[in-house]
Amino acid sequence: MVREQLAGRDIGSAAVLRAMRRVPRHLFVPEARQRNAYEDTPLPIGEGQTISQPYMVAFMTQALHLGRGDKVLEIGTGSGYQAAVLSQLTDSVYTIEIVEPLGEAARTRLQELGYGKVQTRIGDGYNGWPEEAPFDAIIVTAGAEEIPQPLVDQLAAGGRMVIPVGPHRGVRDLVLLKKRRNGKVVQESLMAVRFVPFTRKNRP
Numbered sequence: 001m002v003r004e005q006l007a008g009r010d011i012g013s014a015a016v017l018r019a020m021r022r023v024p025r026h027l028f029v030p031e032a033r034q035r036n037a038y039e040d041t042p043l044p045i046g047e048g049q050t051i052s053q054p055y056m057v058a059f060m061t062q063a064l065h066l067g068r069g070d071k072v073l074e075i076g077t078g079s080g081y082q083a084a085v086l087s088q089l090t091d092s093v094y095t096i097e098i099v100e101p102l103g104e105a106a107r108t109r110l111q112e113l114g115y116g117k118v119q120t121r122i123g124d125g126y127n128g129w130p131e132e133a134p135f136d137a138i139i140v141t142a143g144a145e146e147i148p149q150p151l152v153d154q155l156a157a158g159g160r161m162v163i164p165v166g167p168h169r170g171v172r173d174l175v176l177l178k179k180r181r182n183g184k185v186v187q188e189s190l191m192a193v194r195f196v197p198f199t200r201k202n203r204p
Helices: 002-007 014-022 031-036 054-063 081-086 100-112 149-153
Strands: 043-046 049-051 071-075 092-097 119-122 135-140 155-165 172-179 185-193
Touching: 002 014, 002 054, 014 054, 014 081, 031 043, 043 100, 054 081, 054 155, 054 185, 071 081, 081 092, 081 100, 092 100, 100 119, 149 155, 155 185
Parallel strands: 071 092, 071 135, 092 119, 135 155
Antiparallel strands: 043 049, 155 172, 172 185
16 A cells, blocks of 8 residues: 555655554454455545545645644544544644544544544534644645634644635545744645535534
8 A cells, every 4th residue: 555555656755654554544444344445545434424545644644744743633533544644743633523423433443552642522623622722733634615714723823734625516625724924824726636525513
C-alpha cells in the first residue's frame, strides 16, 4: 500500500509514509472488509459512513505539514483510522464524531490499540472544540457545503485546515486554508474529491 499507492504517487513526506506503515488499517474496518483494507478505495464502516481511501488519508495529512508539538482537531472520527495516523505525527490529537455508535466504537478501538492519547468526543463537529482551541491544524473528513466559521475561528494564527467543500451528491473541492499571523485567511484548491456529507444536529 505505502510503496505503490502513496510513495509511488505524490506522498513524499517521510513522516507521513512512516505513520501510514505503522497504523494497521485492517483493524479499523469491519471484519468482512478486512481483506480489502489495503486497497486504494474507501470502504463502508456502518451508519452510512466510510473510511477514506489510503491515498486520501495520506494526502490530507501531508497537506497539514504537522510538527510534533502541533495541536490537531479532526472533524469526523469515523472508525478512528485518521486520528490514529495523526497520532503518529503529533502527541495532541482531538477528534469529534456526530454519529454516536461510530464515535463510541472508535473510542474503544483507539484505546484498545494503544492510541489512548487521542481525545474523542461525540458531538456536532461544526462547532469544533472551543474549550481546547486554538488548534494548529484542523482536518475535516466529511464534505461541507460551506466552510464552518467556528472552525476558522478556532484555527491558530499560522494554522492550517484541510476540508472538502462543495454541493452534496456532487464533486467537491479539497481546500487548504491557512490563517496568517495577522488573522487573514487564504485558500488554496488542492484537488477534486468525493466525500460523505458533513452532517449536523439541529440545523436551522
